[in-house]
Structure formats: structure tokens, C-alpha cells
Amino acid sequence: MPKIAALHGISNIYSKHKPPGHATPRKRAHKREHAWVDVSDDDLEVKSSKKLSSKGTNKSDHGPRKKARLSAPPGPSFKESLHQQRKQLPIYSGKDAVVDMIRENDVTVLIGETGSGKTTQVPQYLLEAGLSGSGMIAITQPRKVAATSLASRVASEQSTSVGSLVGYSVRFDEACSSDTRIKYVTDGMLVRELLGDPLLSRYSVVIVDEAHERTLRTDLLLANLKTLLRTRNAPTSAVREGAKGKGKGKGKERASEKLNPLKVVIMSATLEAEKFSKFFGGAQVVYVKGRQHPVTIYHTKTSQPDYVDAAFRTFFQIHTDRPSGDVLIFLPGQEDIESLEKSIQLYANQLPKDASGVLVCPMYAALPPSQQTKIFSPTPAGMRKCILATNIAETSITIPGVKYVIDTGKCKEKRYLAKHTGTGFDTLLTRDITQSSAVQRAGRAGREGKGFCFRLYTEEAFNALPITAEPEILRCTLTSSVLQLRCLSQNLEELDLMDTPEESSIAFALIALVLLGALDNRRSLTPLGRKMAAFPLEPPLARALLAAPELGCTSEVLAIVSVLSSSSSLFVNSHDARDAAADARRKFRHPSGDHLTILNVVRAYEDVAGAESKAGRRDWCRKMFLNERCLAEAVNIRAQLRDVCERQQIDWRVGVGDSQGAESAILRAMVQGLVQNTAFLQPDGSYKQVMGHTILKIHPSSSLVDKKVPAIIYDELVYTTHIYARGVSAIPRNFIAEVPLLKQRTR
Numbered sequence: 243m244p245k246i247a248a249l250h251g252i253s254n255i256y257s258k259h260k261p262p263g264h265a266t267p268r269k270r271a272h273k274r275e276h277a278w279v280d281v282s283d284d285d286l287e288v289k290s291s292k293k294l295s296s297k298g299t300n301k302s303d304h305g306p307r308k309k310a311r312l313s314a315p316p317g318p319s320f321k322e323s324l325h326q327q328r329k330q331l332p333i334y335s336g337k338d339a340v341v342d343m344i345r346e347n348d349v350t351v352l353i354g355e356t357g358s359g360k361t362t363q364v365p366q367y368l369l370e371a372g373l374s375g376s377g378m379i380a381i382t383q384p385r386k387v388a389a390t391s392l393a394s395r396v397a398s399e400q401s402t403s404v405g406s407l408v409g410y411s412v413r414f415d416e417a418c419s420s421d422t423r424i425k426y427v428t429d430g431m432l433v434r435e436l437l438g439d440p441l442l443s444r445y446s447v448v449i450v451d452e453a454h455e456r457t458l459r460t461d462l463l464l465a466n467l468k469t470l471l472r473t474r475n476a477p478t479s480a481v482r483e484g485a486k487g488k489g490k491g492k493g494k495e496r497a498s499e500k501l502n503p504l505k506v507v508i509m510s511a512t513l514e515a516e517k518f519s520k521f522f523g524g525a526q527v528v529y530v531k532g533r534q535h536p537v538t539i540y541h542t543k544t545s546q547p548d549y550v551d552a553a554f555r556t557f558f559q560i561h562t563d564r565p566s567g568d569v570l571i572f573l574p575g576q577e578d579i580e581s582l583e584k585s586i587q588l589y590a591n592q593l594p595k596d597a598s599g600v601l602v603c604p605m606y607a608a609l610p611p612s613q614q615t616k617i618f619s620p621t622p623a624g625m626r627k628c629i630l631a632t633n634i635a636e637t638s639i640t641i642p643g644v645k646y647v648i649d650t651g652k653c654k655e656k657r658y659l660a661k662h663t664g665t666g667f668d669t670l671l672t673r674d675i676t677q678s679s680a681v682q683r684a685g686r687a688g689r690e691g692k693g694f695c696f697r698l699y700t701e702e703a704f705n706a707l708p709i710t711a712e713p714e715i716l717r718c719t720l721t722s723s724v725l726q727l728r729c730l731s732q733n734l735e736e737l738d739l740m741d742t743p744e745e746s747s748i749a750f751a752l753i754a755l756v757l758l759g760a761l762d763n764r765r766s767l768t769p770l771g772r773k774m775a776a777f778p779l780e781p782p783l784a785r786a787l788l789a790a791p792e793l794g795c796t797s798e799v800l801a802i803v804s805v806l807s808s809s810s811s812l813f814v815n816s817h818d819a820r821d822a823a824a825d826a827r828r829k830f831r832h833p834s835g836d837h838l839t840i841l842n843v844v845r846a847y848e849d850v851a852g853a854e855s856k857a858g859r860r861d862w863c864r865k866m867f868l869n870e871r872c873l874a875e876a877v878n879i880r881a882q883l884r885d886v887c888e889r890q891q892i893d894w895r896v897g898v899g900d901s902q903g904a905e906s907a908i909l910r911a912m913v914q915g916l917v918q919n920t921a922f923l924q925p926d927g928s929y930k931q932v933m934g935h936t937i938l939k940i941h942p943s944s945s946l947v948d949k950k951v952p953a954i955i956y957d958e959l960v961y962t963t964h965i966y967a968r969g970v971s972a973i974p975r976n977f978i979a980e981v982p983l984l985k986q987r988t989r
């Protein structure tokens with residue numbers, strides 16, 4: 243353990259940042275030729291499910307709503323202070339120009355520096371100016387935490403609680419009511435809304451925020467908005483004629499139905515304005531100048547290959563040398579966060595008694611929302627908060643108290659490894675960030691006062707970073723999106739997209755959907771495919787669930803699928819108590835492998851939950867080295883899935899229990915979903931994919947790690963030194979043959 247004094251040794255590793263060439267947003271926008279993008283590691287995750295309450299008075303412990311309850315009804319001085327804060331934002335002086343521009347144009351591209359007030363203010367300006375008419379204003383966010391925390395802030399600014407005038411809707415959580423006029427949503431949720439309301443007719447304005455991230459869902463939304471604009475904003479006479487042609491005498495009603503114009507606003511601090519403007523046929527571009535508080539940027543003088551160590555030293559240098567203010571550290575992933583959390587905590591415990599304490603808060607996608615929102619809680623007196631985050635905290639959010647940002651310059655990016663694996667899979671790879679990300683990260687400081695950003699890379703390295711990364715649609719699995727689009731009678735390959743994915747990735751998605759039975763051989767949507775899309779699950783898990791009723795095991799498959807959809811892992815790995823953890827795990831182990839092992843855990847947890855208090859449950863989980871968060875989250879997800887089952891007229895209570903043949907029924911259902919994730923044993927003890935050519939090993943975390951069984955199914959592949967299959971069960975070879983399209987391959 244280094245002594246604090248030794249930390250001063252790095253005090254000269256930084257050089258102050260010379261402003262980059264793109265000093266103003268206008269200049270920057272002209273310079274860029276490629277779309278901005280960054281990885282979204284948030285949206286596919288299923289988090290806790292909370293019941294919708296009609297007035298948004300959800301009793302959950304969700305952070306933003308808790309905050310809203312604290313702030314509503316606010317006292318007059320608090321209200322006045324918020325009012326003053328709003329008036330001091332750079333966007334305030336351009337308010338009328340922004341509103342006029344949006345009033346006069348169907349599509350507006352709005353660019354303004356981080357913290358200038360785009361996300362919180364523009365929707366309020368539009369509402370106050372009456373631009374939303376009787377409809378709602380939707381503001382999309384690539385990440386859930388941004389949608390929920392912004393709704394909370396804007397509700398406070400409007401002196402109401404979240405769920406009334408200002409609400410949000412994210413996967414498995416919603417706080418809205420009939421009074422809601424401003425709604426923060428994830429882009430994925432809005433794409434999903436298209437399924438029930440293809441014209442998005444409830445919305446008068448759709449603001450696509452952080453459009454530079456170019457998530458897969460943002461791109462799908464943009465393509466749909468372009469079509470929607472044509473339909474909803476067509477001149478009334480054209481609509482009337484069109485309606486007459488199709489509507490068999492209902493011309494008049496349809497005409498008035500369609501007379502519901504839509505406004506679209508595209509926003510970001512780091513956006514390639516021309517590309518977006520061109521995509522929307524020459525949309526107007528508005529720039530909001532200036533930022534409220536300066537951010538001083540430092541680069542290291544030399545490169546720092548051990549970025550975790552450099553972040554550690556920089557944090558303690560700030561902690562010992564700099565005035566109060568919380569610190570936000572950007573790291574690529576959960577492992578780095580956990581290791582840095584440990585070292586910071588260890589070191590902080592050894593600080594002299596008179597030094598201020600350190601409160602470490604991790605922040606990554608796999609943490610449940612209630613944990614994530616802890617970063618927004620006020621820092622206790624005499625403490626400095628240190629938030630360790632992935633790029634989940636990179637855009638959009640304001641974390642009150644944060645004055646210092648430490649940027650390691652690394653992120654994890656989702657990439658589709660089709661070429662290596664035959665069937666293809668998404669994997670997360672650590673890579674350097676883009677200049678756009680670096681600007682966004684620095685923008686998390688300086689929101690309430692002066693800020694400082696310490697980049698753990700040199701200025702030359704910054705200049706050499708790519709300005710943008712590839713849009714997600716060009717590098718990720720498209721299966722779920724292709725299915726959703728088919729439900730809208732759309733084909734991805736025919737959609738007017740900003741960037742078109744490679745033919746091979748569309749082909750892989752189509753093959754997967756045909757294998758799952760969601761599309762038929764002519765690639766048309768089947769009734770089964772439509773049912774699959776109704777479940778907020780990845781298509782393979784939706785397929786497994788829909789295979790269960792015929793096999794009589796819906797209740798069991800629901801339990802397994804809910805745990806697999808949870809955002810954290812079920813088992814706790816303990817380096818310090820490895821043997822005890824292995825002993826505990828053995829108690830649940832099922833000879834067939836990990837899926838029935840999960841079921842054993844869920845059943846044991848249900849027994850404990852029925853008999854024990856909350857504390858007793860927690861204690862049991864701790865002793866069993868189980869992650870209670872995962873189990874509690876799975877219970878919520880299961881409740882949500884049961885609701886969908888009911889709407890689909892599936893009796894979720896039907897189960898096989900401990901009857902003879904229970905194991906084979908459950909595994910048969912899982913095979914139907916994991917049909918692409920099947921492999922046969924090779925003479926050398928490795929496994930070869932049935933659908934591809936990849937040679938796999940069973941991951942060390944699996945209960946089947948040392949076993950040699952004729953055939954396996956698995957949940958996912960992870961790519962480290964080898965390609966490993968994780969979440970593995972042994973199955974008889976003939977189960978695979980039951981999937982019609984795989985019969986030939988199994989002979």
C-alpha cells in the first residue's frame with residue numbers, strides 16, 4: 243500500500259489542455275464527416291419491474307421518484323432558486339429563437355454545448371409555448387438512468403412530482419398518467435410503442451436526444467420518424483384523397499384522424515449536424531452558444547498503460563490536494579470498477595483521521611436501478627463521493643456535486659463476431675474512446691460550477707482518437723430489431739436508414755428468426771413470431787417461453803427466463819471464500835447443468851422468502867453466495883412476464899413440478915429457444931457448434947465445466963483466451979433433431 247505522500251509523485255503528469263480545433267459547436271459540426279457513435283451497454287438489460295400506477299405514485303424505492311417526492315411540493319425558496327437556475331442557462335437567452343425555429347419547421351437539429359440546457363429546458367419551452375397542442379412531448383434517451391433522472395429534475399422544475407405533468411417510460415418501469423405532457427423515454431421504448439401505435443399519434447413532438455450515440459434503436463426510430471412525418475404532416479387534401487381511396491366511405495373521419503402534425507427535434511452536444519439535416523431533407527440547424535461553467539481539461543504528459551492504477555493515484559491526488567467536490571471516474575467495465583472500488587476503499591480506510599472520508603459508488607448497466615440511482619443522493623457532510631462508472635454516465639445526466647472527472651479513455655464496445663463463429667454473437671471489447679465521448683465525459687463536470695477533467699492520456703493521443711465510432715447498426719446483432727420491424731410490416735433492408743447494415747448481418751438475423759419459427763421459409767412473419775415480439779425478451783428466450791405451454795412447463799421456464807433476463811449474475815464469486823462458495827453452489831447443482839440449477843435456486847429462494855423476514859432472506863443469500871439483487875429482480879421480471887402471458891392467453895401457472903419427465907420437458911423448451919446455441923462433443927473433448935464451425939469450451943463458471951456430454955445448449959458465448967460457452971446444460975442429441983430445420987445436421 244503506497245503512502246499518500248508517494249502520490250504526489252504524479253502531480254506533474256498532467257499538462258493543461260489546449261483547446262481543440264473545434265472550439266465552438268458550429269465549427270465542430272462543420273468539421274465532422276462521420277456520424278458520432280458510442281456503445282450503449284444499457285438498453286438490452288432487463289432491470290427491475292415496477293407496477294404502473296395511474297398517477298405515478300409508485301411506492302417503489304426508485305431513486306428519481308424518491309427525489310421527486312422529496313422535492314414536491316417544494317417550498318417557495320427552492321422553487322425560486324430553480325427558477326433562477328433555469329434563467330441562467332445559456333439556452334435561456336435563445337429561448338424565443340429556438341421555439342420559433344421549431345414552430346416553423348417540421349424537423350430541427352439543435353446543437354449546444356454539454357450543460358447548456360437542451361434536455362431539461364427545450365421540452366418545457368415547447369410546452370409553455372403551446373407547441374405540443376393536446377399531445378405529448380417525448381424526449382428519447384439512449385439510457386434508462388438518464389430518462390428517469392431527467393424526468394425527476396424537470397418535474398422539480400415544474401413543481402410537480404414525477405408521473406404527473408412530467409413522466410418517464412423505460413423498459414419494465416414507467417411513471418406516467420393521463421396528465422403527462424412531457425415524457426422522457428428510452429429510444430427502445432418508443433420503437434416498441436410503434437407496435438401498438440404505428441403513427442405515434444399520442445405525441446405532437448418527438449425529441450431525439452443524444453442522437454450522436456447512434457444506437458441501433460435511435461437509427462430505427464429516425465427511419466420511422468422520417469416516414470411518419472410524411473404521413474402525419476401531409477397536406478390535408480392529400481390525406482383526404484388518400485383516405486378516400488383506401489377507406490371505403492370513411493374518408494372524412496380518416497382525414498381528421500390524420501390531421502395530427504408531428505414535430506421532430508434532433509439534439510446533442512457532439513453531433514454531425516449536416517448528416518442529420520441531410521437525412522431529413524435539409525432540416526434547419528440551430529446552435530446554442532456557450533456553456534454556463536468552464537471545464538479545465540488536463541492531459542497526462544506520458545501515456546498511462548495501467549489506467550486503473552493511474553485513476554487510483556489521480557483520485558487520491560484530488561482527494562488530498564483539491565477543494566471539496568465529488569469525483570466521477572470513467573472506466574471501461576464492471577471488472578475494472580470492482581477492482582478500483584476495492585483499492586480505493588482499502589486506501590481510504592487508512593487515511594488519517596482528520597482527512598475527509600470517501601464514499602465509493604459504482605455505476606454500471608448490470609447494477610439494478612435502485613443501486614444506480616444512489617449516485618444522485620447527496621454526499622454526506624465530511625465525505626467526498628467517488629463514482630466509478632462505465633459510459634452509462636457519459637451523456638445527458640447531471641450528477642449533483644460532481645466537480646472532477648477522471649477519464650481513462652477506455653470503453654467497452656459491443657461487436658458482432660460473425661466471421662469467427664459461424665452463427666455470430668455480440669461481445670464486448672475494450673477499446674479507446676472517441677473524441678466525441680471524451681467531450682461528453684468532460685461535460686459531466688462543470689454543471690453546477692467550475693469543473694475539472696483529468697484525461698489519463700496525452701493530448702497527442704486525444705488528437706489521434708477517432709472523432710466518431712461506427713453506428714451500432716453496423717456492428718451488432720439485428721435479430722430482435724428485424725423481428726420488431728416485421729411486426730410493423732417493415733423490412734430492415736428496405737428501410738430508409740442513415741447507415742445500412744451489411745447484408746450478411748441482416749442474413750444472420752433472418753436465419754435466426756427462421757430457426758426460431760418467427761419467420762417462415764418465405765421470411766414472412768408467423769403468428770408465433772408476433773407472439774414472441776409481444777414479450778420484452780430477446781427472441782431466443784421468448785421462443786423458449788412460448789415452447790413451454792405445450793410441454794406443460796410454463797411456470798418453470800418462466801422462472802429460468804426471468805433469472806436469465808436479470809441484469810446481474812445469480813452466483814456471487816468470492817476470491818476469499820472460494821471453497822465455501824463452491825460448497826454452497828453444490829447444494830443447488832443439477833446434474834443436467836446450469837438451467838435446472840437456476841430453477842433449484844429459485845425454488846429454494848421462494849421457500850426462504852415465504853418463511854423468512856427480509857433480513858433472514860438476505861442472510862440466507864449471503865450464506866449461499868447468491869446475489870439477492872438478481873433474485874429480487876427476477877421476481878419482478880417474472881411478474882411482468884406473467885402479465886404478458888395473460889394477455890396472450892397463456893396460463894403461467896401450469897408446471898411440471900417434480901413429475902417424471904420434468905427435466906426433459908424443461909430442457910426441450912430451452913432447446914427451442916437456444917437452437918442456435920447448440921454444440922456437439924468432439925473427440926478431443928471440446929465442443930463444435932451445430933450451426934457454425936466454432937470450437938467452444940465450457941466456461942469455468944458452469945456446473946458442467948469438467949464434464950463431457952454428447953450435446954450442450956448454452957446461453958451465450960464469451961470471448962477471452964478461448965471462445966467459452968456460458969450457462970450450459972447437457973441435452974440428448976435427439977432434442978436438437980426435434981427442431982425441424984436442424985434435423986439434417988444432426989444425422
Ligand SMILES: Nc1ncnc2c1ncn2[C@@H]1O[C@H](COP(=O)(O)OP(=O)(O)OP(=O)(O)O)[C@@H](O)[C@H]1O
Binds near residue numbers: 357511639
Ligand atoms: N439534477 C440536477 N441537479 C442540479 N442541476 C441540474 C440537474 N439537472 C440539470 N441541472 C442543471 O441544468 C443544466 C442543464 O442540464 P441539461 O441536462 O438540460 O443540459 P444539456 O444541454 O442537455 O447537457 P448535455 O449535452 O450534457 O446533455 C446543468 O448543467 C445543471 O446546471
Ligand SMILES: [Mg+2]
Binds near residue numbers: 360361362451638
Ligand atoms: Mg442533454
